[in-house]
Amino acid sequence: MTEVYVEEYVVKGDSFLEVGEASTKLKGTLKMLGIPSDVTRRASVVVYEAEMNVMIHAGGGVIKASISSDSLVIEAVDHGPGIADIDLAMQEGYSTASDRIRELGFGAGMGLPNIKRNSDELDIETALGEGTTLRATLRFERG
Numbered sequence: 001m002t003e004v005y006v007e008e009y010v011v012k013g014d015s016f017l018e019v020g021e022a023s024t025k026l027k028g029t030l031k032m033l034g035i036p037s038d039v040t041r042r043a044s045v046v047v048y049e050a051e052m053n054v055m056i057h058a059g060g061g062v063i064k065a066s067i068s069s070d071s072l073v074i075e076a077v078d079h080g081p082g083i084a085d086i087d088l089a090m091q092e093g094y095s096t097a098s099d100r101i102r103e104l105g106f107g108a109g110m111g112l113p114n115i116k117r118n119s120d121e122l123d124i125e126t127a128l129g130e131g132t133t134l135r136a137t138l139r140f141e142r143g
């Protein structure tokens with residue numbers, strides 16, 4: 001059986017000062033474990049964009065990173081409003097961010113496309129009024 005090392009990060013809603021912490025912490029863990037730097041780089045993008053989305057669009061949630069011998073699985077779970085149209089949300093430039101969020105420099109609609117680009121597998125489960133679970137897999141050796 002493959003050993004799995006798990007880390008969890010709590011992301012608060014509207015916490016602009018703290019957001020980025022999960023990404024920074026995971027980066028440290030991956031470096032410590034000797035995970036290839038390409039994976040570490042991609043993982044920090046995925047976690048950063050996932051924690052931004054959970055913080056801005058869902059009022060907070062939890063990010064979980066599971067590291068096994070051949071891959072890293074990043075899960076972002078929230079109980080926010082859910083995503084009405086995933087295909088639309090995946091398009092570059094699509095954003096429902098408010099003017100206030102845009103004034104802070106976010107809401108370019110690039111987060112999900114960026115997550116997709118940096119993952120080997122991406123799965124998003126969502127239900128309106130219930131929440132969203134994003135699961136990204138990054139393999140250590142790319143086929």
Ligand SMILES: Nc1ncnc2c1ncn2[C@@H]1O[C@H](COP(=O)(O)OP(=O)(O)OP(=O)(O)O)[C@@H](O)[C@H]1O
Nearest residue numbers: 053057058082089095096106107108109110111112
């Ligand atoms: N966890 C989530 N809960 C609810 N809606 C979400 C969630 N994540 C993404 N969305 C929806 O998908 C849209 C696109 O997300 P994406 O991350 O690509 O862009 P953005 O967050 O709006 O802007 P950017 O990431 O460039 O700052 C969001 O505007 C929002 O409507």
Ligand SMILES: [Mg+2]
Nearest residue numbers: 052053111112
């Ligand atoms: Mg985003």
